[in-house]
Amino acid sequence: MSRISRRTALALAGTAASLTAGAQSADFPNKPLRIIVPYTPGGTTDIATRLVAEPLARALGQPVVVENRPGANSILGVGVAAASPPDGHTMVMVLPAHAANATLQAGRMPFDPMALAPVSLVVQAPLVLAGSRHVPAQNLREYLEYARARPGHVNYGSSGIGATAHLAMEDLQLRTGLRMVHVPYRGTQPALADLMAGHIGLMFDTYSTLKPQFEAGTIRPLGIATARRPQFAAELPTIIEGGLPDFVVSSWCMLLAPPRTPQSILDRLSAEVGRIVREPAMAQRLEDIGFVVEGRNSAETWAFLQAEVTRWAGVIRTANVRVDN
Structure with missing residues (x-):
């Protein structure tokens, strides 16, 4: 039997793979x-x-x-x-x-x-910044000034290291020069409980997660990280409106x-x-x-x-x- 070159063998293998992929596509889903x-x-x-x-x-x-x-x-x-x-x-x-x-x-x-x-x-879920009502500030600008006056003394929470909520807050600090302390939790709910209790001052999460507590008045909505106010949260100012240009962050x-x-x-x-x-x-x-x-x-x-x-x-x-x- 004659031998074939390596180039020919690779070409044949590629053709076979293409035919296999084509057959899979035609038969999908089976x-x-x-x-x-x-x-x-x-x-x-x-x-x-x-x-x-x-x-x-x-x-x-x-x-x-x-x-x-x-x-x-x-x-x-x-x-x-x-x-x-x-x-x-x-x-x-x-x-x-x-x-x-x-x-x-x-x-x-x-x-x-x-x-x-x-x-x-499939979808995006814009992040919302929420503040503790135990902090004597009423809006985003006042919260940022409060944190700026207390470098290293204001805590923020997230659902864990590397979560979108964590990285969004790191991005916010890089943009504003703030120095806050990250408190990572095992999930959103324990972080939210500590925000309500005043053990942390700030946190990011999705609107659907935070909305019940906004409506109950247990935490303060500070801004949504979208380019413009979405229809489902038209009452929330954007973080851009609060003074941080181009700050847009979503989970997705x-x-x-x-x-x-x-x-x-x-x-x-x-x-x-x-x-x-x-x-x-x-x-x-x-x-x-x-x-x-x-x-x-x-x-x-x-x-x-x-x-x-x-x-x-x-x-x-x-x-x-x-x-x-």
Whole structure:
């Protein structure tokens, strides 16, 4: 039997891979799908995922199962997705922690976070800055002046090191020159309880999380980190209005697929997700929760993720944010 050159062998292998990917795309979907949520049930990510999963199942003609795999600031669940077959039947819904991990956990993860394939940026959830009513300040400018006059003595809380709420506050400090003390909690609720009790002075979180306490009068709304006031929080001034130019920060929910998932499958999934979230009744439901509807395509999602990785890498390095492993 004659021998073939290495170049010919590689070309044949590439052709075979293309044919296999084409066959997978034509046959997609041929079994139930799963969306991994790398967080516990009941949170913002879980809610957004479950809202999308049911209509996605109807659109694709296959069941869509939501599987919660929390742990290690999303690394556990994302790792499961990264190791899954690249056939479009497994996705993972990530938050900005995924973008932060690219820097915070560089070289220490069992997978490359930027190797996963982009499906869709589904929604964004703008962050809101909340202040303790135990602080003698009425608005954002007064809170910042209060903290500026007490360097190293005002505490702020977050749901954990590297969380969006933590990095947003580090960004705020870098922009204003403030020096505050970070108190990381295991989740949002204990941080919120301490904000109400006056043990910490400030915290960022999503509007849907903070809204009940705003309405109850137990914490003070200081500003929303959007370019303009969203319809669902029209009563809240933006942080930009409070004197911090261009301060825009959101949590977000993004669907990713395993590395090497065929582009035709990514395009099919992103098109379906975009149609689902922009459908008027669904869009209204999401906005009522405090989401800004996105439904971006695969290419737009990839560009957004790269920009977020770059943004938070700058904050992490400048503020010297570290995690203990």
